[in-house]
Amino acid sequence: MRGVLYGLIGGCLLWAGAANADRVQLQEGHPTEYVVVKGDTLWDISGRFLRSPWRWPEVWNVNPQIDNPHLIYPGDVIYLTWVDGQPRLSLRRGVRKLSPQVRVQQLEQPIPAIPLRDISSxxxxxxxxxxxxxxxxxxxxxxxxxxxxxxxxxxxxxxxxxxxxxxxxxxxxxxxxxxxxxxxxxxxxxxxxxxxxxxxxxxxxxxxxxxxxxxxxxxxxxxxxxxNDTSRIESVFYPKPGPAIEDALIIDVLGGVAKIGQFDAVALSFGDQEGVEPGHVFAIYKKGEMVKDPVNGEMVKLPDEHAGELMVFKTFERVSYGLVMDATNVISVGDSLHQP
Known part of the structure; x- marks a missing residue:
C-alpha cells in the first residue's frame, strides 16, 4: 500500500512539474503595460512580457469590443492582467485625434507580427x-x-x-x-x-x-x-509549435551571409509535404563539435546546444523559409530544428 501511495505521489509531482514547465513564463521585471510605437512588432512586444514571445496567442485575452485584436496600431496600450491565476495580455485602443483639415497621407498600418522589412526580398x-x-x-x-x-x-x-x-x-x-x-x-x-x-x-x-x-x-x-506566385505574405501570424520532423535542418542562409544571426532568413529542409505552415515555430540547436578525448584519443561529439528560435514565414512543397527571431549562439547551416 505504501508503494502505491509513493507511486501516486510521484506521479502527481511529475504531472505538476510538466504542468509548470508548460505554463507560460513571464519575463523578470516585466512591465504591467506598454504603449505601442511605430516600428514595434508583436514578437518584440510579447518579448517584453513573456520569456517565450511566440506564445502570445496562448495568453491573448480577446476583447469583444475590438473587431480584430491582432491588428495593433501605434498608440494602443498592451496591458497585463491575471485570469484564474494565469497571465493574460489585453489591448486598449489608443486615442486618435482627428483634425478638420485636408491632408494626404498613407492609411495607418497595423504593426506586423515579425519585422517584414528584413525578409521583403x-x-x-x-x-x-x-x-x-x-x-x-x-x-x-x-x-x-x-x-x-x-x-x-x-x-x-x-x-x-x-x-x-x-x-x-x-x-x-x-x-x-x-x-x-x-x-x-x-x-x-x-x-x-x-x-x-x-x-x-x-x-x-x-x-x-x-x-x-x-x-x-x-x-x-x-x-x-x-x-505569378499568387501567395502573399500576411503581416499577422499566429505562432504555434511546429510538428516533429525527422532530420529537420537549416540548409541555407538567404542573403549571402556566412554566419546566421537574429533576423536572418534561412532555408529549411521541409515544407508543405511535412505539414509545415507559416507561423510554425522551431527551436534551433547548434551542432555539437567533435573533440578529441585527451585520455584515449577517441573523437567524441559534444551534445547539441540550444541556439535560438525561428518562425516559418513561407512554405513550398519540400522547402520552407524561416526568420531567426532569437539567437543565443552563432547559428550555422546544418544546425538542427526541433519542437520548441
Missing part, C-alpha cells in the same frame, strides 16, 4: 519549384533585333507551352540554387528569383511573344516563364 520575389516544373517551363530564346539581354519596355521571345494558358501576366525567373537534403541526399527543389514581369502578347506554335513590363535585372536567354 524573399516574400514574393523568390520561389522554390520542383524539377518537373523547371524543366517544362518556357524559356527565353532571344530578343528583338537579335539582342540577348533586355529590360523593361523591350520585347523578348520564349519557347515552350505555358503552364497556365489562362494567365497573360506572368514572370520570368532565373535559377539561383539547388536544394538537397544534407542527410538523405534527396533533391528538395530549385530556388528561383524573379528578374522581370512579362505580358504574353502572342503565341504562335511553341513560340511566345513577351513584352517586359517591369524588370529587376536584365532578362537573358534561358530565363524561365512561370505564372
Amino acid at each position: 524573399f516574400l514574393n520575389e523568390n520561389r522554390v519549384v520542383q524539377d518537373d516544373t523547371l524543366i517544362t517551363a518556357p524559356y527565353v530564346i532571344g530578343g528583338r533585333n537579335e539582342s540577348i539581354i533586355a529590360g523593361a519596355g523591350d520585347r523578348v521571345y520564349a519557347r515552350g507551352q505555358r503552364i497556365d494558358e489562362d494567365i497573360d501576366q506572368q514572370s520570368l525567373y532565373r535559377p539561383a540554387r539547388q536544394y538537397t537534403h544534407p542527410v538523405t541526399g534527396e533533391l528538395l527543389g530549385y530556388e528561383l528569383y524573379k528578374v522581370a514581369d512579362a505580358l504574353v502578347r502572342a503565341e504562335e506554335g511553341d513560340i511566345l511573344t513577351l513584352d517586359l513590363t517591369k524588370t529587376r535585372e536584365e532578362v537573358r536567354t534561358r530565363d524561365r516563364l512561370l505564372p
Whole structure:
C-alpha cells in the first residue's frame, strides 16, 4: 500500500512539474503595460512580457469590443492582467485625434507580427519549384533585333507551352540554387528569383511573344516563364509549435551571409509535404563539435546546444523559409530544428 501511495505521489509531482514547465513564463521585471510605437512588432512586444514571445496567442485575452485584436496600431496600450491565476495580455485602443483639415497621407498600418522589412526580398520575389516544373517551363530564346539581354519596355521571345494558358501576366525567373537534403541526399527543389514581369502578347506554335513590363535585372536567354506566385505574405501570424520532423535542418542562409544571426532568413529542409505552415515555430540547436578525448584519443561529439528560435514565414512543397527571431549562439547551416 505504501508503494502505491509513493507511486501516486510521484506521479502527481511529475504531472505538476510538466504542468509548470508548460505554463507560460513571464519575463523578470516585466512591465504591467506598454504603449505601442511605430516600428514595434508583436514578437518584440510579447518579448517584453513573456520569456517565450511566440506564445502570445496562448495568453491573448480577446476583447469583444475590438473587431480584430491582432491588428495593433501605434498608440494602443498592451496591458497585463491575471485570469484564474494565469497571465493574460489585453489591448486598449489608443486615442486618435482627428483634425478638420485636408491632408494626404498613407492609411495607418497595423504593426506586423515579425519585422517584414528584413525578409521583403524573399516574400514574393523568390520561389522554390520542383524539377518537373523547371524543366517544362518556357524559356527565353532571344530578343528583338537579335539582342540577348533586355529590360523593361523591350520585347523578348520564349519557347515552350505555358503552364497556365489562362494567365497573360506572368514572370520570368532565373535559377539561383539547388536544394538537397544534407542527410538523405534527396533533391528538395530549385530556388528561383524573379528578374522581370512579362505580358504574353502572342503565341504562335511553341513560340511566345513577351513584352517586359517591369524588370529587376536584365532578362537573358534561358530565363524561365512561370505564372505569378499568387501567395502573399500576411503581416499577422499566429505562432504555434511546429510538428516533429525527422532530420529537420537549416540548409541555407538567404542573403549571402556566412554566419546566421537574429533576423536572418534561412532555408529549411521541409515544407508543405511535412505539414509545415507559416507561423510554425522551431527551436534551433547548434551542432555539437567533435573533440578529441585527451585520455584515449577517441573523437567524441559534444551534445547539441540550444541556439535560438525561428518562425516559418513561407512554405513550398519540400522547402520552407524561416526568420531567426532569437539567437543565443552563432547559428550555422546544418544546425538542427526541433519542437520548441
